[in-house]
């Protein structure tokens with residue numbers, strides 16, 4: 001589904017991602033684990049097109065997407081939930097979620113909202129409320145639901161559990177599992193490796209802009225016990 005080969009991301013003199021290669025096969029949930037500054041967000045942002053790659057290639061379903069705008073990449077089937085639960089604070093919860101499904105028809109958007117409300121009951125209860133009035137956990141759910149609303153071929157989740165109470169982590173995990181049961185393909189990043197490894201089918205460890213290890217969730221969990229990223 002996604003092939004990233006020898007990717008470089010630079011910010012002026014800082015190299016955030018160096019010569020990095022990863023792949024996400026159809027139906028997989030791949031986790032990028034790493035401490036602060038490892039380069040996880042830079043990799044995700046390069047895949048969605050928010051930061052330019054200064055080297056390497058990115059392909060989705062065999063097509064090179066390297067030179068495409070964010071919008072074109074979204075139209076190719078990438079859904080993205082950013083780190084830090086960004087919502088449009090004055091827009092209603094419902095409109096925040098529906099704007100993620102901009103390429104769907106009105107009927108498809110309604111069906112999508114009903115489906116998402118069955119995964120996250122809060123979306124039905126608070127549909128008309130401005131998203132800026134919600135708690136942090138609720139805003140994260142809105143951001144994730146917006147990314148899922150177009151039923152993307154590839155879902156990117158950047159630190160979905162960051163700063164959340166266990167109750168929200170459990171609710172998001174449950175929804176991700178249901179999306180997985182429908183055959184979803186997911187690339188997610190997390191510093192909180194324990195809950196994220198429960199969702200992953202494969203994981204990479206990142207440090208200093210490179211991949212230092214790849215393995216099954218059990219292998220990465222074991223290796224992580226002696227490291228600071230668990």
Ligand code: ATP
Nearest residue numbers: 011014015016034035036037038039040041042043
């Ligand atoms: P975090 O969990 O803190 O977001 P991360 O693993 O996602 O960490 P990145 O945010 O990708 O890591 O950061 C990788 C490196 O690039 C860090 O050294 C960071 O300071 C640097 N960096 C990230 N964004 C920028 C930017 N816009 N300008 C300059 N340097 C940046």
